[in-house]
Amino acid sequence: ETGVTQTPRHLVMGMTNKKSLKCEQHLGHNAMYWYKQSAKKPLELMFVYNFKEQTENNSVPSRFSPECPNSSHLFLHLHTLQPEDSALYLCASSQVGDTDTQYFGPGTRLTVL
Amino acid sequence: QQPVQSPQAVILREGEDAVINCSSSKALYSVHWYRQKHGEAPVFLMILLKGGEQKGHEKISASFNEKKQQSSLYLTASQLSYSGTYFCATVTLRGDKIIFGKGTRLHILP
Numbered sequence: 001e002t003g004v005t006q007t008p009r010h011l012v013m014g015m016t017n018k019k020s021l022k023c024e025q026h027l028g029h030n031a032m033y034w035y036k037q038s039a040k041k042p043l044e045l046m047f048v049y050n051f052k053e054q055t056e057n058n059s060v061p062s063r064f065s066p067e068c069p070n071s072s073h074l075f076l077h078l079h080t081l082q083p084e085d086s087a088l089y090l091c092a093s094s095q096v097g098d099t100d101t102q103y104f105g106p107g108t109r110l111t112v113l
Numbered sequence: 114q115q116p117v118q119s120p121q122a123v124i125l126r127e128g129e130d131a132v133i134n135c136s137s138s139k140a141l142y143s144v145h146w147y148r149q150k151h152g153e154a155p156v157f158l159m160i161l162l163k164g165g166e167q168k169g170h171e172k173i174s175a176s177f178n179e180k181k182q183q184s185s186l187y188l189t190a191s192q193l194s195y196s197g198t199y200f201c202a203t204v205t206l207r208g209d210k211i212i213f214g215k216g217t218r219l220h221i222l223p
Protein backbone atom coordinates (compact mmCIF):
# COMPACT_ATOMS: atom_id res chain seq x y z
CA GLU A 1 0.00 0.00 0.00
CA THR A 2 1.51 3.32 -0.98
CA GLY A 3 0.66 6.99 -0.63
CA VAL A 4 -2.38 8.11 1.30
CA THR A 5 -5.39 5.85 1.69
CA GLN A 6 -8.86 6.67 2.96
CA THR A 7 -11.78 4.52 4.02
CA PRO A 8 -14.59 4.33 3.33
CA ARG A 9 -14.68 5.84 -0.14
CA HIS A 10 -18.41 6.50 0.09
CA LEU A 11 -20.60 6.96 3.14
CA VAL A 12 -24.30 7.66 3.53
CA MET A 13 -25.51 8.44 7.02
CA GLY A 14 -28.53 9.84 8.81
CA MET A 15 -28.34 12.91 10.99
CA THR A 16 -28.47 10.84 14.17
CA ASN A 17 -25.75 8.38 13.18
CA LYS A 18 -22.17 8.24 14.43
CA LYS A 19 -19.50 7.25 11.96
CA SER A 20 -15.75 7.63 11.51
CA LEU A 21 -13.53 8.34 8.53
CA LYS A 22 -10.08 6.82 8.45
CA CYS A 23 -6.90 8.02 6.78
CA GLU A 24 -3.52 6.30 6.63
CA GLN A 25 -0.32 7.61 5.08
CA HIS A 26 2.60 5.43 4.04
CA LEU A 27 4.97 8.25 3.14
CA GLY A 28 6.74 8.73 6.47
CA HIS A 29 5.33 12.23 6.81
CA ASN A 30 4.90 14.02 10.12
CA ALA A 31 1.84 16.15 9.39
CA MET A 32 -1.69 15.19 8.41
CA TYR A 33 -4.68 17.26 7.38
CA TRP A 34 -8.43 17.04 6.93
CA TYR A 35 -10.06 19.10 4.18
CA LYS A 36 -13.67 19.54 3.19
CA GLN A 37 -14.55 20.10 -0.46
CA SER A 38 -18.10 21.03 -1.35
CA ALA A 39 -19.55 21.71 -4.76
CA LYS A 40 -18.58 25.16 -5.97
CA LYS A 41 -16.33 25.79 -2.96
CA PRO A 42 -12.58 25.75 -2.61
CA LEU A 43 -10.73 23.30 -0.44
CA GLU A 44 -11.47 24.18 3.18
CA LEU A 45 -8.83 23.22 5.70
CA MET A 46 -10.47 21.69 8.78
CA PHE A 47 -7.73 20.28 11.01
CA VAL A 48 -3.96 20.01 11.03
CA TYR A 49 -1.86 17.62 13.07
CA ASN A 50 1.90 18.10 13.35
CA PHE A 51 3.75 15.28 15.07
CA LYS A 52 0.38 13.96 16.35
CA GLU A 53 -0.47 17.28 18.00
CA GLN A 54 -3.39 19.29 16.73
CA THR A 55 -2.09 22.65 15.61
CA GLU A 56 -5.07 23.94 13.69
CA ASN A 57 -8.79 23.83 14.17
CA ASN A 58 -10.28 26.05 11.55
CA SER A 59 -13.51 26.98 13.36
CA VAL A 60 -14.94 23.56 12.66
CA PRO A 61 -18.22 22.64 14.41
CA SER A 62 -17.88 20.23 17.32
CA ARG A 63 -19.90 17.58 15.49
CA PHE A 64 -16.58 16.87 13.72
CA SER A 65 -13.99 15.38 16.06
CA PRO A 66 -10.50 14.49 14.84
CA GLU A 67 -8.16 11.92 16.33
CA CYS A 68 -4.52 11.28 15.50
CA PRO A 69 -3.20 8.29 17.44
CA ASN A 70 0.15 8.31 15.61
CA SER A 71 1.82 10.11 12.72
CA SER A 72 0.51 7.60 10.18
CA HIS A 73 -3.17 7.50 11.09
CA LEU A 74 -5.85 10.12 11.23
CA PHE A 75 -9.53 9.77 12.00
CA LEU A 76 -12.50 12.07 11.68
CA HIS A 77 -15.36 11.13 13.98
CA LEU A 78 -18.78 12.31 12.87
CA HIS A 79 -21.94 12.67 14.94
CA THR A 80 -25.28 14.44 14.51
CA LEU A 81 -24.29 15.87 11.15
CA GLN A 82 -26.42 18.14 9.03
CA PRO A 83 -27.30 17.74 5.34
CA GLU A 84 -25.03 20.70 4.52
CA ASP A 85 -22.10 18.62 5.78
CA SER A 86 -22.43 16.45 2.69
CA ALA A 87 -19.15 16.86 0.81
CA LEU A 88 -15.92 15.20 -0.23
CA TYR A 89 -13.61 14.86 2.77
CA LEU A 90 -9.98 14.71 1.80
CA CYS A 91 -7.03 13.68 3.92
CA ALA A 92 -3.52 14.83 3.09
CA SER A 93 -0.07 14.44 4.53
CA SER A 94 3.18 16.38 4.26
CA GLN A 95 6.64 16.60 5.73
CA VAL A 96 6.84 19.70 7.91
CA GLY A 97 10.22 21.40 7.60
CA ASP A 98 10.53 20.31 3.99
CA THR A 99 8.59 21.95 1.16
CA ASP A 100 5.22 21.25 2.80
CA THR A 101 3.93 19.68 -0.41
CA GLN A 102 0.71 17.90 0.37
CA TYR A 103 -0.20 14.48 -0.90
CA PHE A 104 -3.90 13.74 -0.94
CA GLY A 105 -5.87 10.60 -0.41
CA PRO A 106 -8.75 9.70 -2.74
CA GLY A 107 -11.32 11.19 -0.37
CA THR A 108 -14.53 9.99 1.23
CA ARG A 109 -17.76 11.10 -0.43
CA LEU A 110 -20.14 11.75 2.46
CA THR A 111 -23.88 12.14 2.06
CA VAL A 112 -25.97 13.13 5.08
CA LEU A 113 -29.66 12.41 4.75
CA GLN B 114 -5.30 35.31 3.03
CA GLN B 115 -6.50 33.11 0.19
CA PRO B 116 -4.57 33.42 -3.10
CA VAL B 117 -6.58 34.73 -6.03
CA GLN B 118 -6.66 32.70 -9.22
CA SER B 119 -7.60 33.89 -12.68
CA PRO B 120 -9.34 33.10 -14.85
CA GLN B 121 -12.05 31.13 -13.07
CA ALA B 122 -12.60 28.93 -16.08
CA VAL B 123 -11.03 28.29 -19.48
CA ILE B 124 -12.26 26.37 -22.50
CA LEU B 125 -9.65 25.44 -25.09
CA ARG B 126 -9.35 23.30 -28.15
CA GLU B 127 -6.77 20.55 -28.09
CA GLY B 128 -3.36 21.96 -29.01
CA GLU B 129 -4.02 25.48 -27.75
CA ASP B 130 -2.10 27.16 -24.95
CA ALA B 131 -3.36 28.45 -21.61
CA VAL B 132 -2.05 30.54 -18.75
CA ILE B 133 -3.44 30.39 -15.22
CA ASN B 134 -2.45 33.06 -12.74
CA CYS B 135 -2.21 33.05 -8.97
CA SER B 136 -1.58 36.10 -6.84
CA SER B 137 -1.22 36.76 -3.14
CA SER B 138 -1.27 39.87 -0.99
CA LYS B 139 1.38 38.41 1.33
CA ALA B 140 5.09 37.74 0.92
CA LEU B 141 5.42 34.17 -0.20
CA TYR B 142 7.87 31.41 0.53
CA SER B 143 6.44 28.97 -1.97
CA VAL B 144 3.70 28.39 -4.49
CA HIS B 145 2.30 24.94 -5.17
CA TRP B 146 0.25 23.85 -8.15
CA TYR B 147 -2.22 20.96 -8.08
CA ARG B 148 -4.62 19.49 -10.62
CA GLN B 149 -7.86 17.79 -9.69
CA LYS B 150 -9.81 15.75 -12.20
CA HIS B 151 -13.52 15.31 -11.72
CA GLY B 152 -14.26 12.81 -8.96
CA GLU B 153 -10.61 12.45 -7.99
CA ALA B 154 -8.30 13.91 -5.36
CA PRO B 155 -5.94 16.83 -6.12
CA VAL B 156 -2.59 15.72 -7.47
CA PHE B 157 0.60 17.67 -6.89
CA LEU B 158 2.14 19.13 -10.07
CA MET B 159 5.04 21.26 -8.95
CA ILE B 160 6.34 23.63 -6.31
CA LEU B 161 8.15 26.91 -6.80
CA LEU B 162 10.24 28.34 -4.03
CA LYS B 163 11.11 32.02 -3.64
CA GLY B 164 13.87 32.96 -6.01
CA GLY B 165 11.86 33.66 -9.16
CA GLU B 166 12.55 30.27 -10.66
CA GLN B 167 10.69 28.61 -13.45
CA LYS B 168 9.92 24.93 -13.53
CA GLY B 169 8.66 22.53 -16.12
CA HIS B 170 6.78 19.27 -16.13
CA GLU B 171 6.28 17.87 -19.64
CA LYS B 172 4.38 20.63 -21.45
CA ILE B 173 3.29 22.26 -18.19
CA SER B 174 5.59 24.87 -16.68
CA ALA B 175 5.30 27.59 -14.08
CA SER B 176 7.02 30.76 -12.98
CA PHE B 177 7.13 32.59 -9.67
CA ASN B 178 7.65 36.33 -9.42
CA GLU B 179 8.34 36.82 -5.72
CA LYS B 180 8.43 40.60 -6.02
CA LYS B 181 4.86 40.64 -7.29
CA GLN B 182 3.81 37.62 -5.19
CA GLN B 183 2.49 36.05 -8.37
CA SER B 184 2.81 32.71 -10.05
CA SER B 185 1.67 31.61 -13.48
CA LEU B 186 1.06 28.12 -14.78
CA TYR B 187 1.64 27.62 -18.51
CA LEU B 188 0.03 24.77 -20.44
CA THR B 189 1.32 24.49 -23.98
CA ALA B 190 -0.17 22.42 -26.77
CA SER B 191 -2.88 21.29 -24.41
CA GLN B 192 -4.03 17.68 -24.43
CA LEU B 193 -7.42 16.25 -23.52
CA SER B 194 -5.85 14.81 -20.38
CA TYR B 195 -5.14 18.32 -19.10
CA SER B 196 -8.81 18.93 -18.36
CA GLY B 197 -9.57 19.46 -14.69
CA THR B 198 -9.44 22.09 -12.00
CA TYR B 199 -6.09 23.67 -11.27
CA PHE B 200 -5.39 24.96 -7.78
CA CYS B 201 -2.54 27.09 -6.60
CA ALA B 202 -1.63 26.95 -2.94
CA THR B 203 0.67 29.32 -1.12
CA VAL B 204 2.89 29.27 1.94
CA THR B 205 3.89 32.67 3.29
CA LEU B 206 7.34 33.76 4.48
CA ARG B 207 5.82 33.89 7.96
CA GLY B 208 5.32 30.16 7.77
CA ASP B 209 1.52 30.27 7.84
CA LYS B 210 -0.32 27.11 6.91
CA ILE B 211 -0.74 26.34 3.24
CA ILE B 212 -3.83 27.96 1.71
CA PHE B 213 -5.50 26.90 -1.51
CA GLY B 214 -7.03 29.19 -4.10
CA LYS B 215 -10.54 28.65 -5.44
CA GLY B 216 -9.30 26.89 -8.53
CA THR B 217 -9.43 27.40 -12.29
CA ARG B 218 -11.56 24.97 -14.28
CA LEU B 219 -9.92 23.97 -17.55
CA HIS B 220 -11.88 22.15 -20.22
CA ILE B 221 -10.15 20.89 -23.35
CA LEU B 222 -12.28 20.20 -26.41
CA PRO B 223 -11.18 17.74 -29.09
